[in-house]
Amino acid sequence: MLGVGVNSIMGTPYPEGVTENATRECQIGFWTTSMSYYRTMELKRYKDAAPFEFGDFTVRELSPAVFSLGSVAEILVPMGAERDSRVSEKTHRMYVVVTGDLEFRVAGQTFRAGPGDTIHISAGEEYGFHNGGYEDGRLLLIRVPGPTLPERY
Numbered sequence: 001m002l003g004v005g006v007n008s009i010m011g012t013p014y015p016e017g018v019t020e021n022a023t024r025e026c027q028i029g030f031w032t033t034s035m036s037y038y039r040t041m042e043l044k045r046y047k048d049a050a051p052f053e054f055g056d057f058t059v060r061e062l063s064p065a066v067f068s069l070g071s072v073a074e075i076l077v078p079m080g081a082e083r084d085s086r087v088s089e090k091t092h093r094m095y096v097v098v099t100g101d102l103e104f105r106v107a108g109q110t111f112r113a114g115p116g117d118t119i120h121i122s123a124g125e126e127y128g129f130h131n132g133g134y135e136d137g138r139l140l141l142i143r144v145p146g147p148t149l150p151e152r153y
Helices: 024-038
Strands: 001-005 013-015 052-054 057-061 071-077 082-087 092-099 102-106 109-115 118-122 127-132 135-145
Touching: 102 118
Parallel strands: none
Antiparallel strands: 001 013, 052 057, 057 071, 071 135, 082 127, 092 118, 092 135, 102 109, 102 127
């Protein structure tokens, strides 16, 4: 629920419990951090996200530059392609299956995932996947924190 005060930095209502008399530290620490999510709009067009090869996969980094806390990438997974098992270094790694029927291995469990399915992998979990289906697969990968170089998708 929103309070009645107005944030002098953003010109928007304060959340309940935060008033105009909030400390500068709160305003700078919280509102400045939040401001990039509420005031800075950036459009990154799909056609501008140059694809690159990563082993058997084709990857596109889709995240706008303003989104620095994580990232979104598209991964094209050809029939027969395999992501060898590895341990996740990201706090959160989520794969969303857009097309295809892929077999995932996560923390000792093996399961099939199809369009609309989302798989969350935490830091320290071993994972991999294989496209044993009859069509190329397409995944969205959401990572927190975002990529570091060299990145291992």
